[in-house]
Amino acid sequence: MGTPLLPLLVVAVVVLVDVATGAGMPWLPLLAAGPALAAATNGPRGVVFVGLLAAALGTALGIGHAAPAREPAAVVSALLAVTAASCLASAMRGRRERVLAAVRSVAEAAQQALLQPVPETVGPFQVAVRYSAAAAEARIGGDLYALVPTPHGIRLIVGDVRGKGLPAVGTAALVLGVFREAAYDEPDLLTVVDRIERSLARNLGPDDFVTAVVAGYTGSGDLEIVNCGHAPPLLISAAGEIVTVEAARPAPPLGLRALSGQVPGLQRLPLAVGDQLLLYTDGVIEARDHAREFYPLAEGVARHASEEPARTLRALHDELLAHVGGRLHDDAALLLLRKRAEEGPVRAPSDPGTRLPTTASTARA
Incomplete structure (x- = not known):
């Protein structure tokens, strides 16, 4: 892992202080700080090098101070013992780092399979996504998103699974799998939601x-929205006005319809050129600072809204992290659409093997 510069500097400082002050043996046990520090910054070879150098210098200084033989021997024995323990600690740290690297690799592969890249532009929209898992090394969590062009127009979903960890990831994978199939097969958006509901009822x-929130755009100028117990999207008009898009007919979360008997309703939201729609998960609006204050998302959007969705989300995400002190305690996802042009019906080819030309760009942190 390179030359152990800092541990060598510590050893050099101890030697210089001992020589300059002429204090004798009391300073020499501090040489053990060299190999101990090397265990945190270097591999076993670096630890051995620093430890042997410290032992040699300790012996030389002990002889130079004309100390009784037992005192330098005790210092050297302590240095060798610390070096041996530091070698073991360094080896264990290296093994943990290799395991962590393997876990990261698997997590990244799982993330690419589960949260597929979202097109940077699709139909009349510019699109940007920002996603952060609460478990930083896991890279994926219980929040989910997807945007797919289909024969029935553009379909997208942003959701939040109850719970955390692997069970939440499994549920997110189930929802996304059903959504991608149903979005392509079903011409009606409510039927897409029904298929997800039935699958969850069987498996949860x-x-x-x-x-x-499940949404669809067919090119009519209106965005169809079905909200199933989720945080309401924010509509940012071309003039900069921010409106909360409350559900016209409140509906229970997916998987709970049988308990309530309520069914979701379809809401149509007119979108003009320059309008933007922000979908997000609870991890954004429930993020708290040290004073236990929630993150004011609408105010953040007002500060950072721009004509570039990627830049807007980057600024929002940075502000969100600053609000919580650098570490989120819940998964957080943001998806921003901006209508950039009027366009006719947006549909994918009927052959699933043919893809629309898009530019992929998905940001994660």
Whole structure:
């Protein structure tokens, strides 16, 4: 892992202080700080090098101070013992780092399979996504998003699975799999939601559920929205006005319809050129600072809204991290659409093997 510069500097400082002050043996046990520090910054070879150098210098200084033989021997024995323990600690740290690197590699592969890149432009929209998992090394969590061009127009979903960890990731994978199939097969957006509901009813436990906003755009100028117990999207007009898009007919989260008997309703939202729609998960609006204050998302959007969705989300995400002190305690996802032009019906080819030309760009942190 390179030359152990800092541990060598510590050893050099101890030697210089001992020589300059002429204090004798009391300073020499501090040489053990060299190999101990090397265990945190270098591999076993670096630790051995620093430890042997410290032992040699300790012996030389002990002889130079004309100390009784037992004192330098005790110092050298202590240095060798610290060096041996530091070698073991360095080897264990290296093994943990290799395991972590393997876990990261698997997590990145899982993330690419589960949260596929979102097109930077699709139809009349510019699109940007920002995603952060609460478990930083896991890279994926219980929040989900997807945007797909289909024969029935553009379809997208943003959702939040109850719970965390691997069970939440499994539920997110189930929802996304059903959504991608249903979005392509079903001409009606409510039928897409129904298929997700039926799949979750068969596979989830009685206390599990998923909040989600499912939306579709067919080129008519209106965005169809179905809100299933999720945080309401924010509409940012071309003039900069921010409006909360409350559900016209409140509906329970996906997986709980059988308990409430309520069914979701389809809401149509007119979009003009320059209008933007921000979808997000609870991890954004429930993020707290040291004073336990929630992050004011609408105010943040007002400060950072621009004509470039990627730049807007980057600024929002940086501000969100600053609000919580650098570490989120819940998964957080943001998806921003901006209508850049009027366009006719946006549809994918009927052959699933043919893809629309898009430019992929998805940001994660």
